[in-house]
Amino acid sequence: MTYIGIIFTYVFVSNLVLTQFLGLCPFIGVSNKTENAVGMGFAVMFVMSTASLITWAFQHFVLIPLNVVFLQTVTFILVIASIVQLVEMVVRKTSPPLYKALGIYLPLITTNCGVLGIALISVNEDYNAVESFLAGLSAGLGFLVALLFMSAIRERLELERVPKYLRGTPIAFISGGLMALAFMAFDKALLANIIGA
Amino acid sequence: MEDFLRIFGAVASTSLFAALLGFGLAIAAKKFRVVKNPTLEKISAALPGLNCGICGYTGCEAYAEALSLEKESDTRKCRPGGQATIDEISQILGIESSAGTKRMVARLACLGGTGIAVQDFSFQAYEDCESLKLHFDGDKGCKYGCMGLGSCIKVCPVDAISKTDNGLVEVSAARCIGCELCVKVCPSGVMKMIPADTDFFVACNSRDKGKLTKALCSAGCIGCRICEKKFPESGFQVEDNLASLNYNKKDNEGRMEAAQACPAKCIIQAGSKTLLKT
Incomplete structure (x- = not known):
């Protein structure tokens, strides 16, 4: 039951982009075409789940035994950035088709605040390894969902006669804000009603 | 003094950790280096890079790849490049250059x-x-x-x-x-x-x-x-x-x-x- 709770929480209730406002640069930057949005979304999902798992291990096997938990943020950034770089190299070498689909987005995510955000959240919530991984995965899924919706909206907006002063990024921000407002409907009480937790 | 040591230790250990990771990445980069075909690189440089798709491929990179792997023998498919590109590609591949179609x-x-x-x-x-x-x-x-x-x-x-x-x-x-x-x-x-x-x-x-x-x-x-x-x-x-x-x-x-x-x-x-x- 708690696993379902975690998934629902990070996809809808505390969606990284729409309620916690993390990872906004790719949300605006890569959401102008659905095809790019899907590629970016899956890359983020992949990186978030790996990063949460690795940072959980790092927290429990390095930081806590050495009693240097206060270095969490700095070291997490280092670990995540290195992991993403390493994964990019491995993917490029071993699987060219996967590299073509995800590879170009990977370097963009090395220092994404959403990735660091979910790693820190999972550690602060005291999740175990599986829960951390799941939190990362569902946060990535939430990001994918937000990006996909946004790209659909923006593709329609492209054809619409938008007032001159709002064209491009301003109208994207406004639509993003309205979408965030809609996502506020998902709250803890709704979650409790659905899964009975 | 105690605090200073603590701060110094944190900075030193983090820097060391970062250096280690960087070193590890450098080794990994060498190990996982993808050997690119030099012909492919040369052809890619010769093509205009507009990715317009008139050649029938998804982009310039795909056309260059097909040419370098000899899956494609027609060097005249890039129209934006014109005669200059045809000559250059033919030279790289060692094929006799031919006049392209009319612009x-x-x-x-x-x-x-x-x-x-x-x-x-x-x-x-x-x-x-x-x-x-x-x-x-x-x-x-x-x-x-x-x-x-x-x-x-x-x-x-x-x-x-x-x-x-x-x-x-x-x-x-x-x-x-x-x-x-x-x-x-x-x-x-x-x-x-x-x-x-x-x-x-x-x-x-x-x-x-x-x-x-x-x-x-x-x-x-x-x-x-x-x-x-x-x-x-x-x-x-x-x-x-x-x-x-x-x-x-x-x-x-x-x-x-x-x-x-x-x-x-x-x-x-x-x-x-x-x-x-x-």
């Missing part, structure tokens, strides 16, 4: 701007030709003409197309790379490819009967066959109530006269933008 440019085959063509209604929605085409085949009386919303402008990879003041679009022949993307996207099919060095062309796309064309647009080809019959040497022929020019015909005798004799004045000089003055 083609896109040109709008319509003169029916505001005030010349009859407008049925005013369209106030999506600024997109495809969408307007779905509403009664366009806002103009003539269903073959340019609707002027500029879907072609959006797809042009080199920004060669722009809107004109009279509700049409125009292609800059100097900037056009002949990728045909605008020809493919135009729902009316009014964008035509013409040889860059042609002297005249027919700037109309209307296949309506003469009487109807005349009622809908004052610059439309009415299919009167004057150009075809009076100037048989000029290479004009009329089919489906629309004149066209046979560009393969070498001598251009009588084209100027044919253009002047055209009652609708829709045969225009390729160099000029407007109707031929009589």
Whole structure:
């Protein structure tokens, strides 16, 4: 039951982009075409789940035994950035088709605040390894969902006669804000009603 | 002192950790290095990198890959690059260079701007030709003409197309790379490819009967066959109530006269933008 709770929480209730406002640069930057949005979304999902798992291990096997938990943020950034770089190299070498689909987005995510955000959240919530991984995965899924919706909206907006002063990024921000407002409907009480937790 | 040591220790250990990770990444980069084909790199550099897709591949990189792996032997497929690119690729591959096809440019085959063509209604929605085409085949009386919303402008990879003041679009022949993307996207099919060095062309796309064309647009080809019959040497022929020019015909005798004799004045000089003055 708690696993379902975690998934629902990070996809809808505390969606990284729409309620916690993390990872906004790719949300605006890569959401102008659905095809790019899907590629970016899956890359983020992949990186978030790996990063949460690795940072959980790092927290429990390095930081806590050495009693240097206060270095969490700095070291997490280092670990995540290195992991993403390493994964990019491995993917490029071993699987060219996967590299073509995800590879170009990977370097963009090395220092994404959403990735660091979910790693820190999972550690602060005291999740175990599986829960951390799941939190990362569902946060990535939430990001994918937000990006996909946004790209659909923006593709329609492209054809619409938008007032001159709002064209491009301003109208994207406004639509993003309205979408965030809609996502506020998902709250803890709704979650409790659905899964009975 | 105690605090200072603690801070120093934190900074030192983090730096050391970062250095270690960097070192590890450097080793990994060497281990996982992808050996790229030097021919592929050279060909990629020779191609224009516009990813227009006229070669039939998804982009310049894909075409370069096919060429380097010898899956593709035709070095003339890149039209934007022109003869210079063909020569360069052929040299890299050690193939004898051959002359490419004639340079083609896109040109709008319509003169029916505001005030010349009859407008049925005013369209106030999506600024997109495809969408307007779905509403009664366009806002103009003539269903073959340019609707002027500029879907072609959006797809042009080199920004060669722009809107004109009279509700049409125009292609800059100097900037056009002949990728045909605008020809493919135009729902009316009014964008035509013409040889860059042609002297005249027919700037109309209307296949309506003469009487109807005349009622809908004052610059439309009415299919009167004057150009075809009076100037048989000029290479004009009329089919489906629309004149066209046979560009393969070498001598251009009588084209100027044919253009002047055209009652609708829709045969225009390729160099000029407007109707031929009589």
